[in-house]
Amino acid sequence: MSELARSTAITRAHISPDLLNQAEAALQRKLAENPHDARALRGLGDLQRRRGEFGAALKTYRVLQHLRCDAMTNWLVAVASGERLPWPEPEGVRPSPFIRIRNFLDAAQQERLLAMTHADPQDFTPSKIRRDGKRQLNRELRSSLQADKSVIREIHRWFVPKLRCLVPRLASHFHSGEPGKRFIDMDVTAHPTGGFFGPHTDSGYSADSPNRTREISYAYYFHQEPRRFGGGDLLLYDTCPESEGFRCVAYSRIEPVRNTIVFFPSRCCHEVLPVTGRSDAFQDGRFTVNGWIHKAGVAPYGADPHAETQGASRQVE
Numbered sequence: 001m002s003e004l005a006r007s008t009a010i011t012r013a014h015i016s017p018d019l020l021n022q023a024e025a026a027l028q029r030k031l032a033e034n035p036h037d038a039r040a041l042r043g044l045g046d047l048q049r050r051r052g053e054f055g056a057a058l059k060t061y062r063v064l065q066h067l068r069c070d071a072m073t074n075w076l077v078a079v080a081s082g083e084r085l086p087w088p089e090p091e092g093v094r095p096s097p098f099i100r101i102r103n104f105l106d107a108a109q110q111e112r113l114l115a116m117t118h119a120d121p122q123d124f125t126p127s128k129i130r131r132d133g134k135r136q137l138n139r140e141l142r143s144s145l146q147a148d149k150s151v152i153r154e155i156h157r158w159f160v161p162k163l164r165c166l167v168p169r170l171a172s173h174f175h176s177g178e179p180g181k182r183f184i185d186m187d188v189t190a191h192p193t194g195g196f197f198g199p200h201t202d203s204g205y206s207a208d209s210p211n212r213t214r215e216i217s218y219a220y221y222f223h224q225e226p227r228r229f230g231g232g233d234l235l236l237y238d239t240c241p242e243s244e245g246f247r248c249v250a251y252s253r254i255e256p257v258r259n260t261i262v263f264f265p266s267r268c269c270h271e272v273l274p275v276t277g278r279s280d281a282f283q284d285g286r287f288t289v290n291g292w293i294h295k296a297g298v299a300p301y302g303a304d305p306h307a308e309t310q311g312a313s314r315q316v317e
Contacts, residue, residue, distance in 0.1 A: 015050075015273075023047055038067050045076060049095065052233070052253035054080050079252070084173055093247055096236040096268035099173060100254065104162070104220060104261045113159075113222055113289070116151060117188055121282040123151050124190055130210065141198045144272075147188035159289060160184050163218065166263075167293060174265055176215050180297030183213075191232055192285040193277030199237065199248070202266040202292055210301035214266040214292040221256040221288055228284035230276040232256045237269040256286055266292055 024047055030040040045060035058080040065073050071090040078085045079095045105113065117123075124145035128135040163184055171177040204211045219234065238250035246269035254262055264270070275286050294300045 020047060020051060036067055038064060041067070042076075045080070046250060049080065049252045050250070052255055054252070085175060087175055089175075091242075093238050093240040093245060093250070095238050095250070095252060096264055096270070097174065098236055098252065098254070098262055098264040099170065100260060100262050101166075102257070102260050104259055105222075109158075110222060110259060113155065114224070116155060117147060117190070117222075117287060118224075118283045123148050124282075127189065141200070142196070143191075144195045144197060145190040145192065147190075152186060152188055155188060155289065156186050159220075160186060163293070170216055170263055170293065171296075174216060174263075176265075176295070178296040182296050183294040183298075183300050184291065185214075185294070185300060186289060186291035189288045189290055190282065190285050191272065191275045191287075192282060193229070193275055193280050195232070195272075195285065196274040197272040199246070199269050199271045201239075201269050211266075211292075213294045213298045213300045215295045216263055216293040217266045217268075217270075217290070218261060218263045218293070219288045219290040220261040221258055221286070223256070223258055223287050224284055225258065227258070228277065228279045228281075229286055230278070231273050232275040232286040233273045234262065235271050235273060236264055237271075239268045241265070241267045256288075 024044065027040050027044045027047065030037050031044065034040075041060055041064040045057045045064065048054075048057035048060060058077065061073065061076045061080055065077055071086065071088075072094065074086045075090050075094055077083070079097050082099060085097055124147055126137060127142055127144040127146045129138050129142055130136075131138070164182075167182055168177075202211060202217045203209065203214045206212075223229070233256065234254040235251040236254065237246040237248065239246040277284060292300075
Protein backbone atom coordinates (compact mmCIF):
# COMPACT_ATOMS: atom_id res chain seq x y z
CA MET A 1 0.00 0.00 0.00
CA SER A 2 1.39 3.44 -0.96
CA GLU A 3 1.94 6.10 1.73
CA LEU A 4 -0.89 8.13 0.20
CA ALA A 5 -3.27 5.16 0.23
CA ARG A 6 -2.27 4.35 3.83
CA SER A 7 -2.86 7.94 4.98
CA THR A 8 -6.20 8.06 3.18
CA ALA A 9 -7.34 4.79 4.77
CA ILE A 10 -6.40 6.02 8.26
CA THR A 11 -8.18 9.32 7.69
CA ARG A 12 -11.33 7.61 6.45
CA ALA A 13 -11.43 5.50 9.61
CA HIS A 14 -11.07 8.54 11.85
CA ILE A 15 -13.79 10.44 9.99
CA SER A 16 -16.35 7.81 10.98
CA PRO A 17 -19.17 9.50 12.97
CA ASP A 18 -19.46 6.45 15.21
CA LEU A 19 -15.77 6.59 16.09
CA LEU A 20 -15.94 10.33 16.76
CA ASN A 21 -18.99 9.84 19.00
CA GLN A 22 -17.23 7.13 20.97
CA ALA A 23 -14.14 9.30 21.37
CA GLU A 24 -16.21 12.25 22.55
CA ALA A 25 -18.06 10.14 25.11
CA ALA A 26 -14.75 8.90 26.53
CA LEU A 27 -13.36 12.45 26.73
CA GLN A 28 -16.52 13.79 28.39
CA ARG A 29 -16.28 11.04 31.03
CA LYS A 30 -12.71 12.08 31.80
CA LEU A 31 -13.71 15.74 32.07
CA ALA A 32 -16.64 14.86 34.32
CA GLU A 33 -14.14 13.28 36.71
CA ASN A 34 -11.60 16.08 36.32
CA PRO A 35 -12.66 19.32 34.56
CA HIS A 36 -9.01 20.47 34.60
CA ASP A 37 -7.68 17.52 32.63
CA ALA A 38 -5.62 19.46 30.04
CA ARG A 39 -5.03 16.43 27.84
CA ALA A 40 -8.76 15.65 27.67
CA LEU A 41 -9.59 19.29 26.93
CA ARG A 42 -7.09 19.36 24.06
CA GLY A 43 -8.51 16.10 22.73
CA LEU A 44 -12.09 17.38 22.90
CA GLY A 45 -11.22 20.64 21.14
CA ASP A 46 -9.39 18.77 18.41
CA LEU A 47 -12.34 16.41 17.97
CA GLN A 48 -14.76 19.33 17.65
CA ARG A 49 -12.45 20.87 15.04
CA ARG A 50 -12.48 17.59 13.12
CA ARG A 51 -16.26 17.86 13.00
CA GLY A 52 -16.14 21.46 11.80
CA GLU A 53 -17.63 22.71 15.07
CA PHE A 54 -15.30 25.67 15.48
CA GLY A 55 -17.47 27.59 17.96
CA ALA A 56 -17.48 24.62 20.32
CA ALA A 57 -13.76 24.04 19.76
CA LEU A 58 -13.02 27.68 20.61
CA LYS A 59 -14.88 27.41 23.93
CA THR A 60 -12.95 24.25 24.78
CA TYR A 61 -9.59 25.74 23.84
CA ARG A 62 -10.30 28.87 25.90
CA VAL A 63 -10.87 26.69 28.97
CA LEU A 64 -7.55 25.01 28.20
CA GLN A 65 -5.93 28.44 27.80
CA HIS A 66 -6.89 29.34 31.37
CA LEU A 67 -5.03 26.24 32.55
CA ARG A 68 -1.91 26.62 30.40
CA CYS A 69 -1.20 29.69 28.33
CA ASP A 70 1.57 28.32 26.11
CA ALA A 71 2.39 28.93 22.44
CA MET A 72 0.45 25.94 21.13
CA THR A 73 -2.70 26.69 23.13
CA ASN A 74 -2.65 30.31 21.99
CA TRP A 75 -2.31 29.04 18.42
CA LEU A 76 -5.31 26.71 18.85
CA VAL A 77 -7.45 29.59 20.08
CA ALA A 78 -6.41 31.80 17.16
CA VAL A 79 -7.09 29.09 14.56
CA ALA A 80 -10.53 28.25 15.96
CA SER A 81 -11.54 31.91 16.31
CA GLY A 82 -10.04 33.27 13.08
CA GLU A 83 -8.17 35.91 15.10
CA ARG A 84 -4.70 37.13 14.07
CA LEU A 85 -2.15 34.39 14.58
CA PRO A 86 0.38 34.75 17.40
CA TRP A 87 4.06 35.14 16.56
CA PRO A 88 6.35 33.28 16.64
CA GLU A 89 4.44 30.19 15.55
CA PRO A 90 4.70 27.11 17.76
CA GLU A 91 7.19 24.50 16.62
CA GLY A 92 6.31 21.12 15.17
CA VAL A 93 2.98 19.91 13.82
CA ARG A 94 0.24 22.49 14.38
CA PRO A 95 -3.29 23.17 13.13
CA SER A 96 -3.36 24.84 9.73
CA PRO A 97 -4.75 28.38 10.01
CA PHE A 98 -7.49 29.67 7.75
CA ILE A 99 -9.81 32.62 7.15
CA ARG A 100 -13.38 31.99 6.07
CA ILE A 101 -15.53 34.77 4.59
CA ARG A 102 -19.24 34.25 4.00
CA ASN A 103 -21.43 36.09 1.46
CA PHE A 104 -18.42 36.89 -0.69
CA LEU A 105 -20.34 37.73 -3.90
CA ASP A 106 -23.61 39.58 -4.37
CA ALA A 107 -26.63 37.84 -5.93
CA ALA A 108 -25.96 39.14 -9.45
CA GLN A 109 -22.33 37.98 -9.35
CA GLN A 110 -23.37 34.54 -8.12
CA GLU A 111 -25.85 34.12 -10.96
CA ARG A 112 -23.25 35.31 -13.45
CA LEU A 113 -20.79 32.73 -12.19
CA LEU A 114 -23.35 29.90 -12.33
CA ALA A 115 -24.39 30.87 -15.86
CA MET A 116 -20.80 30.95 -17.10
CA THR A 117 -19.79 27.59 -15.60
CA HIS A 118 -22.98 25.54 -15.96
CA ALA A 119 -23.83 26.35 -19.57
CA ASP A 120 -21.74 23.62 -21.26
CA PRO A 121 -20.00 20.65 -19.57
CA GLN A 122 -17.73 20.50 -22.64
CA ASP A 123 -15.98 23.58 -21.25
CA PHE A 124 -14.46 21.29 -18.59
CA THR A 125 -11.80 18.60 -18.96
CA PRO A 126 -10.28 16.11 -16.45
CA SER A 127 -7.90 17.72 -13.97
CA LYS A 128 -4.24 16.84 -14.16
CA ILE A 129 -1.31 17.18 -11.81
CA ARG A 130 2.30 18.06 -12.62
CA ARG A 131 4.85 15.32 -12.09
CA ASP A 132 8.44 15.31 -13.36
CA GLY A 133 7.74 18.43 -15.39
CA LYS A 134 4.76 16.91 -17.17
CA ARG A 135 1.01 17.32 -16.66
CA GLN A 136 -0.71 13.97 -16.31
CA LEU A 137 -3.81 12.28 -14.97
CA ASN A 138 -3.50 10.56 -11.60
CA ARG A 139 -6.79 8.95 -10.56
CA GLU A 140 -5.28 7.74 -7.29
CA LEU A 141 -4.67 11.31 -6.17
CA ARG A 142 -7.27 13.44 -7.97
CA SER A 143 -10.60 13.16 -9.77
CA SER A 144 -12.20 16.42 -10.87
CA LEU A 145 -12.81 18.64 -13.88
CA GLN A 146 -11.29 22.01 -14.72
CA ALA A 147 -12.67 24.80 -16.88
CA ASP A 148 -10.82 25.75 -20.04
CA LYS A 149 -8.80 28.95 -20.20
CA SER A 150 -11.46 30.98 -22.00
CA VAL A 151 -13.89 30.50 -19.10
CA ILE A 152 -11.19 31.18 -16.52
CA ARG A 153 -10.03 34.39 -18.20
CA GLU A 154 -13.56 35.78 -18.33
CA ILE A 155 -14.14 35.14 -14.62
CA HIS A 156 -10.62 36.27 -13.73
CA ARG A 157 -11.34 39.82 -14.99
CA TRP A 158 -13.89 40.60 -12.30
CA PHE A 159 -13.20 38.00 -9.59
CA VAL A 160 -9.50 38.63 -8.95
CA PRO A 161 -9.91 42.38 -8.20
CA LYS A 162 -12.15 41.37 -5.28
CA LEU A 163 -9.34 39.14 -4.01
CA ARG A 164 -6.73 41.84 -4.43
CA CYS A 165 -8.60 44.08 -1.99
CA LEU A 166 -8.12 41.40 0.68
CA VAL A 167 -4.38 40.87 0.18
CA PRO A 168 -3.21 43.28 2.96
CA ARG A 169 -5.50 41.60 5.48
CA LEU A 170 -4.45 38.10 4.41
CA ALA A 171 -0.74 38.94 4.39
CA SER A 172 -0.99 40.37 7.89
CA HIS A 173 -3.01 37.42 9.20
CA PHE A 174 -0.69 34.75 7.82
CA HIS A 175 2.52 36.66 8.67
CA SER A 176 3.47 37.17 5.03
CA GLY A 177 3.41 40.96 4.86
CA GLU A 178 6.39 41.58 2.56
CA PRO A 179 5.80 44.58 0.27
CA GLY A 180 5.57 44.15 -3.48
CA LYS A 181 3.21 43.22 -6.29
CA ARG A 182 1.51 39.88 -5.84
CA PHE A 183 0.44 37.64 -8.69
CA ILE A 184 -2.92 35.91 -8.31
CA ASP A 185 -3.68 32.74 -10.25
CA MET A 186 -7.10 31.21 -10.68
CA ASP A 187 -8.77 27.94 -11.71
CA VAL A 188 -12.41 26.91 -11.86
CA THR A 189 -12.97 23.34 -10.74
CA ALA A 190 -15.94 20.98 -10.71
CA HIS A 191 -16.25 17.88 -8.52
CA PRO A 192 -19.11 15.71 -9.80
CA THR A 193 -20.20 12.57 -7.94
CA GLY A 194 -17.09 10.66 -6.86
CA GLY A 195 -14.77 13.64 -7.29
CA PHE A 196 -11.98 14.11 -4.74
CA PHE A 197 -8.42 15.38 -4.25
CA GLY A 198 -6.15 13.41 -1.92
CA PRO A 199 -3.70 14.92 0.60
CA HIS A 200 -1.31 17.44 -0.97
CA THR A 201 0.16 20.90 -0.61
CA ASP A 202 -0.30 23.61 -3.22
CA SER A 203 3.30 24.80 -3.01
CA GLY A 204 4.82 21.36 -3.58
CA TYR A 205 7.06 19.28 -1.35
CA SER A 206 10.51 20.29 -2.61
CA ALA A 207 12.56 23.47 -2.59
CA ASP A 208 12.77 23.42 -6.39
CA SER A 209 9.04 22.89 -6.96
CA PRO A 210 7.70 25.12 -9.76
CA ASN A 211 4.84 25.98 -7.39
CA ARG A 212 7.07 27.17 -4.53
CA THR A 213 6.00 30.81 -5.07
CA ARG A 214 2.43 30.00 -4.01
CA GLU A 215 1.92 31.48 -0.54
CA ILE A 216 -1.83 31.71 0.14
CA SER A 217 -4.41 29.36 -1.35
CA TYR A 218 -8.11 30.09 -1.71
CA ALA A 219 -11.31 28.24 -2.58
CA TYR A 220 -14.65 29.93 -3.26
CA TYR A 221 -17.64 27.55 -3.14
CA PHE A 222 -20.68 27.78 -5.38
CA HIS A 223 -23.34 25.33 -6.51
CA GLN A 224 -26.99 24.93 -7.38
CA GLU A 225 -29.65 25.51 -4.73
CA PRO A 226 -30.93 23.41 -3.17
CA ARG A 227 -27.63 21.57 -2.91
CA ARG A 228 -27.75 18.21 -4.65
CA PHE A 229 -24.54 16.66 -3.35
CA GLY A 230 -23.01 15.56 -0.09
CA GLY A 231 -19.39 15.30 1.01
CA GLY A 232 -16.73 17.40 -0.65
CA ASP A 233 -15.53 18.82 2.68
CA LEU A 234 -12.09 20.42 2.81
CA LEU A 235 -9.79 18.88 5.39
CA LEU A 236 -6.95 21.14 6.52
CA TYR A 237 -4.45 18.83 8.17
CA ASP A 238 -2.31 19.74 11.14
CA THR A 239 1.01 20.36 9.39
CA CYS A 240 4.65 21.00 10.20
CA PRO A 241 5.70 23.35 7.38
CA GLU A 242 9.38 23.06 8.29
CA SER A 243 9.49 19.28 7.74
CA GLU A 244 6.51 18.99 5.36
CA GLY A 245 5.00 16.43 7.71
CA PHE A 246 1.31 16.23 8.67
CA ARG A 247 -0.96 14.21 10.93
CA CYS A 248 -3.57 12.30 8.94
CA VAL A 249 -5.83 11.99 12.03
CA ALA A 250 -5.72 15.69 13.01
CA TYR A 251 -7.45 18.29 10.88
CA SER A 252 -10.01 21.07 10.61
CA ARG A 253 -13.09 20.21 8.54
CA ILE A 254 -14.60 22.95 6.37
CA GLU A 255 -17.95 22.38 4.69
CA PRO A 256 -18.32 23.73 1.11
CA VAL A 257 -20.99 26.32 1.94
CA ARG A 258 -22.28 28.28 -1.04
CA ASN A 259 -20.94 31.82 -1.47
CA THR A 260 -18.17 31.24 1.07
CA ILE A 261 -14.45 31.68 0.39
CA VAL A 262 -11.65 30.09 2.42
CA PHE A 263 -7.99 31.18 2.54
CA PHE A 264 -5.10 29.17 4.01
CA PRO A 265 -1.29 28.92 3.62
CA SER A 266 -0.31 27.00 0.48
CA ARG A 267 2.30 25.06 2.45
CA CYS A 268 -0.42 23.36 4.53
CA CYS A 269 -1.43 19.82 3.65
CA HIS A 270 -5.11 19.46 2.74
CA GLU A 271 -7.57 17.35 0.77
CA VAL A 272 -11.07 17.37 -0.68
CA LEU A 273 -13.20 14.47 0.53
CA PRO A 274 -15.14 12.47 -2.08
CA VAL A 275 -18.37 14.03 -3.31
CA THR A 276 -21.43 11.86 -2.83
CA GLY A 277 -24.02 13.02 -5.30
CA ARG A 278 -27.77 12.66 -5.25
CA SER A 279 -27.56 13.24 -8.98
CA ASP A 280 -24.99 12.42 -11.67
CA ALA A 281 -25.78 15.62 -13.58
CA PHE A 282 -22.75 17.86 -14.13
CA GLN A 283 -24.61 20.95 -12.92
CA ASP A 284 -25.41 19.30 -9.59
CA GLY A 285 -21.79 18.93 -8.47
CA ARG A 286 -19.47 20.87 -6.17
CA PHE A 287 -17.89 23.89 -7.87
CA THR A 288 -15.04 26.16 -6.80
CA VAL A 289 -13.16 29.18 -8.00
CA ASN A 290 -9.77 28.31 -6.56
CA GLY A 291 -6.20 29.49 -6.86
CA TRP A 292 -3.17 31.03 -5.25
CA ILE A 293 -1.77 34.35 -4.11
CA HIS A 294 1.96 34.25 -4.79
CA LYS A 295 4.86 35.59 -2.75
CA ALA A 296 5.34 39.33 -3.00
CA GLY A 297 7.52 40.51 -5.85
CA VAL A 298 7.94 37.04 -7.36
CA ALA A 299 6.43 35.90 -10.66
CA PRO A 300 4.93 32.39 -10.62
CA TYR A 301 6.24 29.58 -12.78
CA GLY A 302 5.67 30.32 -16.48
CA ALA A 303 4.39 33.87 -15.97
CA ASP A 304 5.53 37.14 -17.50
CA PRO A 305 7.26 38.86 -14.54
CA HIS A 306 6.13 42.28 -15.82
CA ALA A 307 2.39 41.55 -16.20
CA GLU A 308 -0.50 40.23 -14.12
CA THR A 309 -1.32 36.61 -14.83
CA GLN A 310 -4.60 36.19 -16.66
CA GLY A 311 -6.06 33.06 -15.15
CA ALA A 312 -3.42 30.66 -16.47
CA SER A 313 -3.88 27.26 -14.86
CA ARG A 314 -0.84 25.75 -13.18
CA GLN A 315 -1.45 22.39 -11.61
CA VAL A 316 -0.48 21.30 -8.12
CA GLU A 317 2.95 19.76 -7.84
